[in-house]
Amino acid sequence: MAISKRVVLHFPSRMVEQPIIYRLVKDYNLVLNILKASVTPKEEGIMVLELSGARADYDGGIRYLQEAGVKIQSLGQDIMRNDARCTHCGACVVICPTGALALDPKSRMVDFNEDKCTACELCVLACPPRAMEVYF
Amino acid sequence: MIKTIAEINEKIGKGQAVVVNAEEVIGLVAKKGVARAAREVDVVTTGTFGPMCSSGAYFNLGHSRPRIKVGGGRAYLNDVPVYPGLAAVDIFLGATAIPDDDPRNRIHPGPFNYGGGHVIEELVAGKDVRLVVSAYGTDCYPRKRLETWINIKDLNEAVLFNVRNAYQNYNVAVNLSDKTIYTYMGVLKPKLGNANYCSAGQLSPLLNDPYYKTIGIGTRLFLGGGMGYIAWHGTQHNPDALRSADGVPRRGAGTLAVIGDLKQMSPRWLVGTSMLGYGSTLTVGIGVPIPILSEEILRYTAVKDEDIFAAIVDYSGSYPQMSPDVVGEVSYGELKSGRISLKGKQVPTASLSSYSRAVEIANTLKDWIVKGEFLLTEPVAPLPGVEEGITFKPLKERPIEE
Ligand code: SF4
Numbered sequence: 001m002a003i004s005k006r007v008v009l010h011f012p013s014r015m016v017e018q019p020i021i022y023r024l025v026k027d028y029n030l031v032l033n034i035l036k037a038s039v040t041p042k043e044e045g046i047m048v049l050e051l052s053g054a055r056a057d058y059d060g061g062i063r064y065l066q067e068a069g070v071k072i073q074s075l076g077q078d079i080m081r082n083d084a085r086c087t088h089c090g091a092c093v094v095i096c097p098t099g100a101l102a103l104d105p106k107s108r109m110v111d112f113n114e115d116k117c118t119a120c121e122l123c124v125l126a127c128p129p130r131a132m133e134v135y136f
Numbered sequence: 137m138i139k140t141i142a143e144i145n146e147k148i149g150k151g152q153a154v155v156v157n158a159e160e161v162i163g164l165v166a167k168k169g170v171a172r173a174a175r176e177v178d179v180v181t182t183g184t185f186g187p188m189c190s191s192g193a194y195f196n197l198g199h200s201r202p203r204i205k206v207g208g209g210r211a212y213l214n215d216v217p218v219y220p221g222l223a224a225v226d227i228f229l230g231a232t233a234i235p236d237d238d239p240r241n242r243i244h245p246g247p248f249n250y251g252g253g254h255v256i257e258e259l260v261a262g263k264d265v266r267l268v269v270s271a272y273g274t275d276c277y278p279r280k281r282l283e284t285w286i287n288i289k290d291l292n293e294a295v296l297f298n299v300r301n302a303y304q305n306y307n308v309a310v311n312l313s314d315k316t317i318y319t320y321m322g323v324l325k326p327k328l329g330n331a332n333y334c335s336a337g338q339l340s341p342l343l344n345d346p347y348y349k350t351i352g353i354g355t356r357l358f359l360g361g362g363m364g365y366i367a368w369h370g371t372q373h374n375p376d377a378l379r380s381a382d383g384v385p386r387r388g389a390g391t392l393a394v395i396g397d398l399k400q401m402s403p404r405w406l407v408g409t410s411m412l413g414y415g416s417t418l419t420v421g422i423g424v425p426i427p428i429l430s431e432e433i434l435r436y437t438a439v440k441d442e443d444i445f446a447a448i449v450d451y452s453g454s455y456p457q458m459s460p461d462v463v464g465e466v467s468y469g470e471l472k473s474g475r476i477s478l479k480g481k482q483v484p485t486a487s488l489s490s491y492s493r494a495v496e497i498a499n500t501l502k503d504w505i506v507k508g509e510f511l512l513t514e515p516v517a518p519l520p521g522v523e524e525g526i527t528f529k530p531l532k533e534r535p536i537e538e
């Protein structure tokens with residue numbers, strides 16, 4: 001049975017340089033889509049991944065990660081921006097009630113501030129290229 | 137000071153052309169004055185990246201074995217109906233076409249998640265697309281049914297052909313009613329909840345050449361990430377729209393019909409787009425180079441957002457009812473500040489056209505020209521100008537008597 005799940009991985013700083021992701025693909029046959037990654041040397045790395053593959057491989061991959069010391073969190077409902085689709089038009093800035101989506105007057109790009117986002121979803125259908133995505 | 141396009145092309149060929157974008161030229165003119173800037177600058181590049189519904193593409197599929205005649209039959213790409221009324225294997229796909237079973241606005245506002253614009257984006261991205269054809273069968277084209285994957289690289293021709301793009305100025309949309317409305321200008325909240333505009337303003341191609349003195353039929357341009365051409369004036373081209381003293385239109389005025397090889401384009405610059413409650417469309421990137429042939433032409437390219445005005449139109453009343461009333465006028469300078477004051481209210485503004493991506497287009501075009509990869513073309517005929525006295529006509533309805 002195939003399965004596809006979104007997870008947040010927290011890497012302790014000592015692991016940032018290890019080829020963890022490579023092992024997931026190579027040893028567990030998982031297809032992965034990196035939704036977000038921020039890995040700074042000397043700090044904890046965070047990566048939001050969509051993992052798909054056979055159920056057994058998925059479970060094996062998760063066990064491997066846990067054993068390697070990666071903290072795994074499954075993603076609660078969350079709004080994320082697919083930066084590859086966002087055209088920075090600005091249509092969302094008048095829709096978002098919390099100011100999480102706001103136009104930077106200098107760069108004329110739209111910044112998404114997740115800390116201000118309440119996941120109200122108003123932007124999801126209002127965004128013309130559908131760049132705002134809901135994750136469970 | 138008079139330059140010719142041939143002279144500018146010679147400089148481009150030698151890698152000596154001086155190119156600036158339509159935003160940079162503003163500062164340059166402020167610093168050096170028109171005369172000096174006109175001597176120094178050879179080309180000003182423009183750009184715009186917004187939803188443009190009158191876009192589409194035509195394809196030649198190649199003949200199947202045995203042959204099938206799509207003409208007069210029905211054809212679909214990823215369930216989106218295409219126009220089959222041409223010859224045997226030529227089809228036209230419009231940006232606003234949607235699958236027959238799309239729920240549309242049955243539950244209002246419909247999401248319009250997928251349509252012709254999205255198919256164009258996927259084709260350009262190199263994805264396989266499902267072609268389904270049903271035909272009536274003839275002696276020379278016997279096949280009646282065809283279902284196959286197709287890919288843009290295997291098609292004989294894939295041509296983007298947009299009958300109206302790059303509007304020279306556009307309405308600012310507001311909603312005076314007391315309920316939210318869903319329009320092609322985006323979601324408009326009640327009682328002047330927001331004001332949406334859709335123009336790159338000072339970077340927009342036709343606002344930098346308001347009387348079409350350099351932009352004409354045959355002008356080569358940036359289209360969807362590749363190179364294209366102006367094929368004709370766009371539909372609804374209306375040069376006689378109200379203009380400011382400096383010649384810049386204050387209403388929707390000129391438009392362009394553009395054409396180019398889809399195979400060279402990129403999904404970054406052709407984005408399938410969904411307007412909630414309205415329909416599907418395509419966001420198109422266009423950039424036109426303006427050769428600085430005279431001081432007058434340079435002066436036009438130095439136009440600033442503060443000096444470009446647009447009409448504010450009520451999309452809950454006068455727009456759908458085709459009444460000419462406007463709520464007011466506002467400059468792009470004010471619109472881009474994020475707020476305009478209207479009827480005693482501070483109204484937040486939003487754009488549907490991406491200014492940062494318009495800058496990227498103008499800079500890409502600049503790059504191509506500086507590197508000698510893009511030469512300017514001499515227009516083969518001008519676009520119809522103010523002197524033609526074109527009037528933009530409404531439909532004249534005449535009852536059909538049985
Ligand atoms: S409406 Fe969508 S595409 Fe436009 S700026 Fe907002 S998130 Fe980006």
Ligand code: SF4
Nearest residue numbers: 096117118120121123
């Ligand atoms: S989900 Fe709501 S709060 Fe979050 S960005 Fe979208 S509109 Fe703003």
